Amino acid sequence: MTPNHQTRNYRKILSRIGLYGLVFLLLAWTLGPFAWLFITSISTQAKLNQIPIQWLPQAPTFEHYQAMFDTSNPTGELFLAALRNSITVAGSTTLLCLFFGILAAYALASFRFPTKNGLTLMMLATRLLPTIALVIPFYVIIVNYIDPIFPLFDTKRNLIALYTSFIIGLVVWIMRGYFATIPKELEEAAMMDGCSRLQALAFIILPLSLPGLATTALLAFLLAWDEFLLALIFSRTANAFTLPYFVFVVGSSQYYQSPAAVAAGGVLAALPPLILAFVFQRQLVRGLTAGAING
């Protein structure tokens, strides 16, 4: 080997080490906070108050997790109610968004009509409005005018309606992009065979855009699962509390603070979206890219 070769090898090894060093840093930054969240959740208060800091609990306790699933305990009652509510609200929001969003997206992707571009833009524009700007009128209208006739305040259906209106624009936007990639010929062939348009949509186009559909559903679900401000204002009781609201209140009050309970609640609330994101990682990234780019 010539010295030249050797230095080149040497540099290559160095750059590999540098690369892995950076990867390690990236992983530490990404996973470190998770680790602390989990450690906190299985620690006792006395351990958490230890100076200097104790990284690993000597006697891990799962009491905070147990408390969450114990209906005889107020925290558990609240957690389980919030979990049920979150599933119902995020699930229904997703279904409604998909149902109406797909129809609209199909029309916007397949037909030409005068208001088409304007409609698309306006639907998307709702995503840009700051939620806080809408919360005040929502609140005043619902509390003063709608609630006396039709109870909406502190109900899941209220949250479902509000979330749907915020998320549907995105669903239309992404699905429109997917539909545009499906060859028109397939649809036309189906219609030649006597399918109606909706049948063609249901039996030809939707199955073909299934991956896109799954991604969109996932995105809508995660957005609804995550929402906090509307839940904060429009829920009061276990009737409509969602998990973000629960995590906001758990383990702390004016006279009481339990970091371990906060952490346990946080872990549990984050688990469903984490699992979904882990399993559908590829689809999610593709969906996000599509949402950002298509059109």
Place this chain on the structure above:
Amino acid sequence: MKKRDAKPNATRLSIHASEEKFALALVTPAFLITFLIVLIPLLYALYLSFNRAEVLVVGGQGGLVTEFRGLKNYFYFLSSPDFWYSVRTTLYFTVASLIIELVLGIMVALLLNEEFWGRGVVRTLLILPWAVPTVVNARMWGLIFEPHAYGALNGLLQTLHLLGPEQTINYLAPIPLFQNAPLLGELTSWLGITRGLTWIIVGDTWKTLPVVALLLLAGLQAIPLDLYRAAKVDGANAWQRFWLITLPLLRPIILIVLVYRTMELFRVFDIIYILMAYTIPVLGVTTFQQSFVFGNFGKGSAIAFLIGLLVLLLANGYIHLINLEERE
């Protein structure tokens, strides 16, 4: 869109007038859901913003009582130094987050574009922070930023000997950065650049950086490798290749990330409210406080519209940028 319209067989579908009605029928529900729930409240908020509106209980009946006061609510804020401080604080949060996200995002994307052992796993793990609900993220960083020696970050820095055994940092204290430096201190306190907000940016970035990085990575992967090979043949070094090929080709996606993140960052509420209540008066928090703490729904609506106006201005700026891009 443009491509498809050029195809003759695609346009054939829209010949009949009935088809147009059919299409409209399909769009209508989604449109109504959006507009009944968004547009009407928006108009109502406009009305409220011209009124004094507060909750009173009169004769056993609760409700909102309004009293017209024209543009007074708007003037109140436009002439209030607190409002402009809120605007500057919000801008600091937005701009600083954007810069960090983009710079680190590009770096992480470049790193993930390299070949290394376990790359797939790293990419999968990277999306996890994004999936953490905002509230959980805020409370998690609240635990990490605990100001005493038993807090995670203080403990970590002490373990690494970056802090002395007696030293701790009170991360979330809203102290202007470089408070004691003569001119700089005044600038940072005028701009609302505080230590607390800066650390909140760190926590918020942890959650959003992965998406930005993964979006940019998708952009990187779309760049044809031939370009790099050709540049190498022409003698361009890595740095030149980055500036002459990678960055220009990433520009469209950077622009999209910029627009999308600006809108999200500018309306920040959750993480700041959860960690700091009303201590850091970004616009979202001020609006919330005016309406739901002070009970002034008229004033609250007025700020909300001012925020909307600022967002429109920002959006307008970006549209300008994108137009320029397309003309090039």
Place this chain on the structure above:
Amino acid sequence: MKRSLWFNWFSLLALAAILLTACSTPSPTVEPLPTEEESATLHALYMNQAGYSEEILQEMAQQFHADNPGVEINFTFVKYDELHDKIVTSAAASTATYDVILLDLIWTAEFGHKGYVIPLDERITEEQKADIAPAIFDAFIYNDQMWAFPFLANFQNMFYNLDHLQAAGFDGPPATLEEWYAQMVALKEQDIVQYPYIDSWNQKEGLVCDYVRTAAQFGGNLFDENGQPIMDQGAGLRALQFMRRLVDEELADPAALTTDEPGAMNALISGAATFNTNWTFVRGNMLDPEKSNIVDAARTGLLPTAKDVAAPAGTVSGFQGLAVMANSDKQEVAWRWIQFATSAEVQQQHLESEFPIWSSLQNSEQEQEINPDAEFYATNLANAHHRPKVANYPEVSAIIQEEVHSCLLQITSPEEATAEMVQRIDALEE
């Protein structure tokens, strides 16, 4: 074509309707009883706290239910920070969502002024009045009317670590404010603790409490009897100067500026701080080996006043009352529940958890036995000062919080901060 199109649409809508209704079950219970009947569900808004905790409240509700079989009590527990918002929300509804609310004394003026709650004067007996300290009663009076019935007598005390004091050569807690300061200096100089004092000085309501308390330790108030701000002179100014001095000389833990009450307690019970001025909830926690590292050294004491002040102690009140919403349609039942929950008989069962509001209970042997510190408690309580009773308290409080905080962050001087407070409070609309 047209008909089939609309037919399609109809079926879609029907499907959507099914989805929606399926999602929203169980629907909320709509009160079918606009007139008051023996059977009713009372909705009560309460907050999560130690002392009268959720468990104890539920227990009380069950006892009440046993006596009044028709009445169910449905509690909602929220964080203190949200309590006010939720009450306003309830007042905005034509018929209140909550019949009974927990009223923090600082809202007395606002809720009375805006008519959210009903005056209770006619319902309260002379007998009851005679057994409650005037300092407690007075907190719920605005415009000469009583707006809530006292439920919980919270106030700040001095909690300290005796081991630290003894290590620094002191036998016991300070008798005066000046002595307190001298002890802190000694603790710091001898390196027994890094920061002798911790308090909850994050920019929240607790900061106003601490400021009012410190002013009380200097023998004065932040507002005069007419509700005019006077913190730019006398006790108000001295108090802020004192607090600032503790920051400047690093006697107070810098972490105090982002810490709330339970966080401050944690610093005490971890052994990191010697003194913590805090609410009554600390006592139970500092003596609990599950939570505390200083069980044997933890003590309760008087909040010392300045040498030139005659009062033996000075503190701030954090009383909570129970009130009936004015737009509730179950006001009679609501009042019956309030009478029950605040009664001496019920409070007597929970002396372990909370200091009672009734003088006869405070001085009872049972209480002395349960709480050997009852004497300190009673003295502090008798010298409690209230936060201002003004109708726009939330805005006034926000101003005080901001200005005190920016002073303690060393951005403004105490003189500037107090002058700003007076000016900004005067400038508030109405």
